[in-house]
Structures are given as structure tokens and as C-alpha cells.
Amino acid sequence: MIEIERKFLVKSDKFRPEAQSATRIVQGFLNTHPERTVRIRIKGEKGFITVKGKSDEKGLSRYEWEKEIPVKEAEELMLLCEEGVIEKTRYEIRAGNHCVEVDEFRGPNSGLILAEIELTSENEDFYRPDWLGKEVTGDIRYYNSQLSKKPYTSWTT
Amino acid sequence: MIEIERKFLVKSDKFRPEAQSATRIVQGFLNTHPERTVRIRIKGEKGFITVKGKSDEKGLSRYEWEKEIPVKEAEELMLLCEEGVIEKTRYEIRAGNHCVEVDEFRGPNSGLILAEIELTSENEDFYRPDWLGKEVTGDIRYYNSQLSKKPYTSWTT
Numbered sequence: 001m002i003e004i005e006r007k008f009l010v011k012s013d014k015f016r017p018e019a020q021s022a023t024r025i026v027q028g029f030l031n032t033h034p035e036r037t038v039r040i041r042i043k044g045e046k047g048f049i050t051v052k053g054k055s056d057e058k059g060l061s062r063y064e065w066e067k068e069i070p071v072k073e074a075e076e077l078m079l080l081c082e083e084g085v086i087e088k089t090r091y092e093i094r095a096g097n098h099c100v101e102v103d104e105f106r107g108p109n110s111g112l113i114l115a116e117i118e119l120t121s122e123n124e125d126f127y128r129p130d131w132l133g134k135e136v137t138g139d140i141r142y143y144n145s146q147l148s149k150k151p152y153t154s155w156t157t
Numbered sequence: 158m159i160e161i162e163r164k165f166l167v168k169s170d171k172f173r174p175e176a177q178s179a180t181r182i183v184q185g186f187l188n189t190h191p192e193r194t195v196r197i198r199i200k201g202e203k204g205f206i207t208v209k210g211k212s213d214e215k216g217l218s219r220y221e222w223e224k225e226i227p228v229k230e231a232e233e234l235m236l237l238c239e240e241g242v243i244e245k246t247r248y249e250i251r252a253g254n255h256c257v258e259v260d261e262f263r264g265p266n267s268g269l270i271l272a273e274i275e276l277t278s279e280n281e282d283f284y285r286p287d288w289l290g291k292e293v294t295g296d297i298r299y300y301n302s303q304l305s306k307k308p309y310t311s312w313t314t
Contacts, residue, residue, distance in 0.1 A: 030195050030208060031188040036237045038187050038195050051187060053237045065234060077222060080193045080210045
């Protein structure tokens with residue numbers, strides 16, 4: 001499957017009252033190579049293994065393959081992951097016809113809040129809530145695989 | 158699951174008439190790091206994703222996690238793999254109470270034939286067919302993940 005999504009910084013707390021759900025996510029990476037990341041995720045009561053390919057030039061679309069797996073197996077696989085497990089809370093928020101996923105990071109990535117909107121085509125329009133900040137689509141520093149190695153609180157810019 | 162196995166070179170062709178099955182295997186690696194390999198395999202009509210951890214000191218036992226996946230998905234994931242896809246024929250041969258897997262490699266690993274015996278404990282005894290050669294358990298050069306990067310025909314020793 002090819003996933004098309006745009007990513008934004010979140011510039012205010014106003015997204016909170018709009019959230020329809022908040023789910024804790026813990027995830028690690030068996031591989032953080034940008035051409036082929038392999039992610040192990042525990043999201044609430046579910047486990048997942050996810051493989052993502054390289055992004056296209058604009059950073060908009062990317063091959064993604066995912067399988068649900070038992071949480072116990074995800075916990076075992078998490079132990080094999082590279083250092084830098086990511087912890088975050090995911091909020092799901094309706095914005096027009098789309099569902100926006102807002103990730104509030106914890107631990108070494110505290111202070112970072114990212115919003116992602118999944119689209120069905122690269123030039124699809126969407127409603128922009130006023131808490132949506134600067135677009136960071138295609139900026140590799142904001143990939144979770146890179147945040148696990150170079151966390152937000154270690155950035156100097 | 159922890160997998161315990163011993164690996165041997167095969168020193169003659171005499172294993173062939175003993176084979177109960179021969180199956181073509183094509184496999185690639187999303188990660189060849191010895192601490193966490195991620196393998197995509199197509200074996201006959203089935204696809205698999207397999208994660209293996211680091212071996213113990215003796216190279217005998219190793220964590221292994223595997224899920225069967227549709228061949229079509231395995232083919233897609235194979236395209237993301239690192240260079241150095243491995244092709245081999247696997248023969249299954251009964252030896253006493255054990256099943257021995259003999260892998261005859263093709264392409265850049267032509268000339269290499271390896272036998273693997275899975276055991277239930279590290280000091281379990283087993284019948285040794287006379288075509289079984291030198292033991293190479295724990296020799297990382299014979300890991301498939303390493304053979305994909307440094308194939309047998311490129312070895313100088």
C-alpha cells in the first residue's frame with residue numbers, strides 16, 4: 001500500500017478538547033534506515049509490525065506494510081529494537097472529512113507535537129484547524145525513526 | 158521462541174537420494190545487523206517475515222520470531238530489501254529422530270551447501286550422516302544475512 005500523508009507542527013493546545021480518543025503508543029525500530037524502516041508498535045492493547053519504504057521526492061507518499069501481532073510478541077520484539085524507544089500519546093481529531101492524528105511525544109522527545117493527515121491523493125484539499133502550524137512533510141528529522149536516534153530535546157536549532 | 162541449531166558443511170552429494178523434499182527459497186533482508194536481522198522469504202508457495210536476535214556466545218541458540226504472510230506481500234517487501242537476495246534449494250532429510258535441512262545455494266553463493274539440525278537442547282545428541290562435514294555453528298560468515306553481503310564465491314580463503 002502507498003500511504004500519502006502531510007505532516008505539520010502543532011502550535012497550540014487547542015486541539016485537546018477536540019480529541020475523540022487518546023491512546024498511548026510505545027514503539028521501537030528494528031531498522032531505522034530511511035529506505036526500509038521496520039517498526040514494532042504497541043498501541044493501547046494491540047501490537048503491530050510495520051515496514052515502510054523510502055519516501056518519494058516530495059516526502060508525501062511512501063510504501064507501507066503492516067500486520068497486527070499479539071502484544072506479547074510485540075513486547076519480545078521490542079527488546080531487540082535499537083536504542084531509543086519512542087513514547088507518545090496519539091489523539092484522533094476530526095477535521096472536515098479527514099481524521100487528523102496528533103502525536104504528543106514524551107521522554108527525550110518531550111515538547112514535540114506533530115499532526116498528520118492521511119490523504120487519498122497528493123493534491124487533495126483538507127480543512128486546516130487553527131492549531132495547525134508549519135508544514136514539515138518530507139523533513140526527515142521528524143520521522144519517528146530519526147526521532148528515536150536524534151530526539152527533539154537534543155536539537156540545537 | 159529460542160531456536161537451537163547446529164550448522165555443518167556438506168562434503169558430498171550423497172545427501173541427494175535421501176531427500177524427502179526439495180523446495181526453492183528466495184530471501185532478502187530488510188536488516189542484516191547481527192543483533193536483529195529481518196528476513197523476507199518466499200518458500201515454495203508461501204511467504205514469511207522473520208526476525209532473529211543475536212546468537213548466544215557459542216552461536217547455538219538465537220531468538221526467532223516468524224509470521225506467514227501472503228506471497229504477493231512478500232514479493233512487495235522483497236523489493237525493499239538490501240541488495241544481495243539469496244536463492245537456494247532446501248532439501249529435507251530424515252536423520253535418526255531429527256530432520257536435517259540441507260541448503261544448496263545458487264547465484265553468488267554457488268558451491269556452498271550447508272546442513273542445519275534443529276535441537277531441543279544444546280547438548281542433545283543426534284545421528285550424523287556420512288555426508289556431514291565440518292561444523293560451522295557460530296561462524297557468522299555462514300549466516301544467510303552475511304552471505305547476502307559477502308557471498309561465498311567472493312571468499313578468498
